[in-house]
Amino acid sequence: MPTLYRYRNWRITMYFDDHGLPHFHIVCNGLEVVVLIETLQVLEGEIDKRALVEGLAWAAANQPLLRKTWADFH
Numbered sequence: 001m002p003t004l005y006r007y008r009n010w011r012i013t014m015y016f017d018d019h020g021l022p023h024f025h026i027v028c029n030g031l032e033v034v035v036l037i038e039t040l041q042v043l044e045g046e047i048d049k050r051a052l053v054e055g056l057a058w059a060a061a062n063q064p065l066l067r068k069t070w071a072d073f074h
Contacts (some may be wrong), residue, residue, distance in 0.1 A: 004069060005058055010051035012058065014069055022070040026055035035059065037066045 033045035
């Protein structure tokens with residue numbers, strides 16, 4: 001489970017044994033959301049609104065990295 005990005009109290013991670021559609025996790029203070037890489041749609045979970053907004057903004061600017069990381073390990 002590498003951390004791809006860390007900022008303030010949240011981080012972007014990917015679990016290499018995850019299955020399903022390409023996705024990543026935004027983890028904040030012990031809570032997390034699962035987000036699809038292609039659409040940035042939150043599939044499940046709940047975190048602080050500020051962390052979610054900042055995490056999604058980072059993900060939107062770094063979708064190529066997220067796609068490549070998913071492809072390299074799945």
